Amino acid sequence: MxxxxxxxxxxxxxxxxxxxxxxxxxxxxxxxxxxxxxxxxxxxxxxxxxxxxxxxxxxxxxxxxxxxxxxxxxxxxxxxLAPRLGTPERATFYQWLTFLTNSLQEELMIWQYPDRLTGEDASATDIVRHGAETRASRFLDVVEDHLKANGPFFLGKHLSAVDFYLVMLSRWARPMAQPPRARPNISKLLDRMTGLHSVRRAYEQEGIADEIC
Ligand SMILES: N[C@@H](CCC(=O)N[C@@H](CS)C(=O)NCC(=O)O)C(=O)O
Missing domain, CATH: 3.40.30.10 (Glutaredoxin)
Structure with missing residues (x-):
């Protein structure tokens, strides 16, 4: 188990x-x-x-x-929850999952914890935080454009693990000036995802009682 x-x-x-x-x-x-x-x-x-x-x-x-x-x-x-190995769809799946974890997630981490980069220098914290938020916002715009052209899911008609990954990051990103839900196609995807029993149950089990993202 x-x-x-x-x-x-x-x-x-x-x-x-x-x-x-x-x-x-x-x-x-x-x-x-x-x-x-x-x-x-x-x-x-x-x-x-x-x-x-x-x-x-x-x-x-x-x-x-x-x-x-x-x-x-x-x-x-x-x-x-992922396309067959060796297919172009699988490559696209790798691309988006890597983009989310390596690009968007990293910027969100810097935005949440700017002091990890700036150390003692409090004057740099706001600059670092703002830069990370701007880059994270641009990455979310890229996701929005992709979903608008190819949605409703990252892989078109097919739900995949990447969609779940976006739910996780979207919760973290809620306090951004332009949160994920400010974008209509991301918002539609998040509505679908948070309607899933699996998503609701996972957050419930973790003790999250408010709206997920
Ligand atoms: N790249 C790692 C990041 C993991 C990570 O930083 N987790 C945070 C919680 S979201 C953590 O453990 N923070 C505690 C700490 O940094 O001491 C992953 O995606 O699993």
Whole structure:
């Protein structure tokens, strides 16, 4: 049985929604960030970066939300949450998932934690934060244009793991000046996604009671 180490609405949310959508049994293990448990000796043994999430799958212990997502869609190909290997559709799927985790997620992290870059220099914090928000906003515009031309999902008519990943990032991005939902096609996609039982259940289990994104 899988074990997903999580903290509410952290980077575990995308793997968590997928576990629900796939419908496999799993245990949730809270890593209490409020007590800095992600840096405890015990947790560092399974995740030396001290970051959340971690997935345990038998003898396999892995981190990085996007990698966990890829592992789950491969292990459960019958769920149809990624196109067939070696197809152009699969390449497009890789492109969007990598874009979300590597480009949008990174800018959101800088926007949320600018001090990790600026250190003691408080005067630089606003500049760094603003720059990250501007770049994240542009990335969301690119997603919006893509969905407008090719939607309703990232892969056209087919729901895939990438759509779940956007839900996770959209929750984080809600306080932006131009939040994801300010864009009509992203908003439509988020409406569809938050209507899914799997999405609602994952956030409910994490104790999120307000609107998801
Ligand atoms: N690239 C990693 C980022 C993981 C990450 O930074 N997780 C945050 C929570 S969303 C975390 O554990 N932060 C705690 C810390 O930095 O101490 C992933 O996508 O899994």
């Amino acid at each position: 899988y074990q997903l180490h999580y903290f509410p609405a952290n980077a575990n949310a995308a793997p968590h929604m997928l576990l629900e959508e796939i419908g496999v049994p799993y245990d949730l293990v809270l890593v209490d960030r409020a007590k800095n448990a992600q840096k405890s000796g015990e947790y560092l043994k399974i995740n030396p970066n001290g970051r959340i999430p971690t997935l345990v799958d038998g003898d396999l212990i892995m981190s990085e939300a996007a990698a966990i997502v890829l592992h789950l869609v491969d292990r459960h190909a019958e769920a149809g």
